[in-house]
Amino acid sequence: MAKRVCLFCGSDEKLTSSHVIGKRLLTALPGTNDASGYSEFSSDPEHKPVARVNDSDPREYKPNSLCATCNNIWMEGHENTVAETLVDLAKGNRISLDDSAQKDLALWATIACMVRGSMAKHGHISKVDRLQIRARDGVPEGYCFWIIQGENRSDWPTRFQWGEDLEGNKGWVGWLWIGQAIFVVASPLWAMTTELSLGRVGPYRRHLALERTVIEWPLYPESFLTYEEFHEVSSLRNF
Numbered sequence: 001m002a003k004r005v006c007l008f009c010g011s012d013e014k015l016t017s018s019h020v021i022g023k024r025l026l027t028a029l030p031g032t033n034d035a036s037g038y039s040e041f042s043s044d045p046e047h048k049p050v051a052r053v054n055d056s057d058p059r060e061y062k063p064n065s066l067c068a069t070c071n072n073i074w075m076e077g078h079e080n081t082v083a084e085t086l087v088d089l090a091k092g093n094r095i096s097l098d099d100s101a102q103k104d105l106a107l108w109a110t111i112a113c114m115v116r117g118s119m120a121k122h123g124h125i126s127k128v129d130r131l132q133i134r135a136r137d138g139v140p141e142g143y144c145f146w147i148i149q150g151e152n153r154s155d156w157p158t159r160f161q162w163g164e165d166l167e168g169n170k171g172w173v174g175w176l177w178i179g180q181a182i183f184v185v186a187s188p189l190w191a192m193t194t195e196l197s198l199g200r201v202g203p204y205r206r207h208l209a210l211e212r213t214v215i216e217w218p219l220y221p222e223s224f225l226t227y228e229e230f231h232e233v234s235s236l237r238n239f
Contacts, residue, residue: 006067007118008074008111008134010127017062018071020116020158021176022079028087029154029179065118070134075111082108089217090179092152097208097215106145106209107138109183113174117160124162124170129187142188145208146198147215150182151224159234165189175234180218182230183208197233201225 005012066075082104088095097105110133117125129140139145162172171189175182184205186194198205204225206215 004065006070007065007114008070008130009067010131011067011069013067013069015064016066016068016071017064018066018075018115019062020112020119021156021178022076022083024079024083025086025090025178028083029090063115063118065115074134074137075115078104078108078111086178086181089147089181092180092218095217097147097217099209099212099214102209102215105147105183106143106185107133109145109176109208110139110143110185112176112183113160113172113185116158116174116176117162117172120160120162124164125172126170126187142191144186144191144195144210146184146194146205147208147217147219148182148184148198148201148205148230149217149219149224150177150180150204150230151226152180153177153227154179157227163190173234177230180224182225184234200233201229 003012004015006015082101085095085097085101085105087093114125114130114133126140129143132140157177158175160172160174162170164170169189171187173184173186173190173194175184184194184198203220206219208215
């Protein structure tokens with residue numbers, strides 16, 4: 001059996017456990033320490049969402065896939081860069097996201113989703129993309145990112161979905177739900193399909209680091225996207 005290597009730098013150093021979402025945020029956001037499991041939705045044969053309870057705690061997801069340098073210096077550094085902004089977004093505080101802030105959030109979300117994807121049985125995250133994001137310290141070309149305003153969730157549900165097209169090309173979509181903020185990342189293969197699906201939630205979502213405009217948060221103060229509504233547009237059948 002081939003020796004496992006670091007997800008991002010490819011080194012064969014000893015791998016360490018890394019939180020998908022930084023532990024620092026758990027103590028900064030009220031209520032998260034009391035969460036216990038969450039509902040997931042799958043589709044029945046008639047394509048209707050069916051809820052089931054997931055007893056695992058996404059706050060404790062700690063895949064053993066990063067070397068100490070990538071985990072404790074590189075990834076943690078990007079978490080620290082966005083930590084205060086994430087807390088404001090999660091709490092629904094009024095905040096403006098300029099181009100720089102959006103790029104920081106997009107990079108952090110991509111890293112976190114890739115770490116989440118390393119838990120999947122068949123992750124299919126491109127090795128070139130994984131190594132490139134570390135070497136260039138920036139997101140690979142062709143990726144797309146969105147921020148969505150949802151109802152407040154203290155149980156931090158996350159998801160990683162992968163698939164392939166008729167020609168065998170592989171791609172993935174990942175999302176992280178933190179408080180009132182949902183971050184969605186799509187690799188190039190599924191970027192357009194994801195955009196079309198998320199277009200159905202209209203005023204609740206914005207592109208990150210794409211529109212080149214300031215994003216005013218909260219996006220839609222009068223209402224929030226529910227967990228069920230989000231699954232209507234983010235389930236596997238839509239990707």
